Amino acid sequence: MRDLAPDITRQRLLLEGYFTIPVDEEAIARFFIELTSALDLRMYGEPTIFSPGGDGRDENQGYDAFVPLIDSGISLYVWTSSRFLALVVFTCKAFDTERAVAFARDYFAMAELDHETF
DSSP states (O other): OOOSOTTSOOEEEEEEEEOOSOOOHHHHHHHHHHHHHHTTOOBSSOOEEEOOTTOSOGGGOEEEEEEEETTEEEEEEEETTTTEEEEEEEESSOOOHHHHHHHHHHHTTOSEEEEEEO
């Protein structure tokens, strides 16, 4: 991807994988709080967590969540029945990618994961 705005600091992490812990709204909210603390990022609002509650296909049930940061935001998508998640960290401030990956892996007890930064 071409850097169209080299004067604007941006760092992105996409992480996907399979989790082994129970994931609910409380676990997601706690994840956002602990991840932002571990990466020295600042939330300026509470996490927003949605669950379709039976709307749509059964295999897509789970959670869509977002937390706003002073330096952009973090999104988390959870497929409950597949025990699969996708995490997107987008910041205008540099953060330690390896720390973010290790934190997510440990927090969700991820059996398998992959990630990409850009």
